[in-house]
Amino acid sequence: MRFKLKGTGGFASALLVFTPIVVPNTSLAYPIDCAILLCLSGGWPASAECTAARAEFIRRITPWPIEPPLQIWRCPMSVALQGDAPAERLWSISATALPAQTYKPQAALMRDLAIQVAGGPGANADISGPAFDFVRSIRVYDIDWYAWAGTTSDGDREVCHIPKARKRLGSYGPQGDFHWEGLSITTAPSWLDMNLHPDGPCVAAGRFRGVGVEWTDYFGAHGFELVRY
Template sequence: MGCLLAAGIVTGSGKDAEAGPGGAPIDCAILLCLAGGWPSSPECSAAHAEFIRRITPWPVEPPLQIWRCPLGASAPAQERPSFRSRLFRAAMRSSGDAVPSPEEIAARVIQANQADIDISGQEFNFVRSIRVYHVDFTARKERDYCGEHDSTRVGTYGPQGEFSWSGFSAKSVPTYVMSRVRGCPEGGRVRAVGVEWRDYVGNVGSELVRY
């Protein structure tokens, strides 16, 4: 799936959750463009830049904050909309007076820290495929032992897009983040953040930020 529905939804990026006037929240753009494999367009370039900015220390944030994208803003109560329809409605502001504004819905969803509709189906597996590896690893060869300090953690997404951190071993992160440690290194410290994902059709992507 491309990013055909993303045109015009982003007018800028940065720390603001909302795009400029007349635009949808940038997390809707991130959701669309991630699903489509980050197609080449100004809108998706801005979304990708924000996606990476969020994992650039400090602090390290969830790269996709789906709770800031009102997926259910205009979904009819009597039917479950299609995947494409849900993404479209997430990207475009509602024009109906009877439907709460995206800003109002987004404010409620942000408090819940998860998507405002059921995204547990396999069509949203691309959200749960995101992994964020925050590596902080030090090894130093002492006289009679190998001194190591490892405060690495991994960030994952739950069934409804909720993000959480858990402890992880630097020696188990993918090799694009840190090379395999063999024996006891002579010294040094590795600090990096890697993020990986699969798009809607299963294509794999990753980015790495060292610091």
């Protein structure tokens, strides 16, 4: 975007070039993470809102870059909301996007989450309680592994060659903070289907590259998605 300055002297022909800065529109940016929060808790029921939320949840772990699939800090818990529109949108998600739960005793969960997420000034943003265990159940596996059995360059002894060894686990803390830590290749879950096997000095020989995410919803159902690349 170019702006020409009017004036006298050297400033008369000055030309400033501005690089547009994209400022997130929080009124548009936050609902998807609130929807992810609510839809994940209910086991991703079939609805337009939850389909979009799940698609964004999976997109974020698709390389590159690999992002936290739920960015709860973008859902304005304990924030003074301007007007009723944001709260109404979250109530709509909890009431209509999760129809399977609305007639169950557990339906209060969706309402309680919506209240905590979209409540007015002073809303409680503490998610350390058991109602939010489904957030802490999320695990992200980022693995780029290649290992094969061979010998040293002089053929003196057999060794395990590991030219690729990225293996890390992403998880959430008590308040929804996301962090990475190391992962043992032998403790990766079976649903990753890495097809690695012991071979001589290698405890896990083979090639695998992919990102996976797993979760357990509020009702205890386990789910996962794997993206190989």
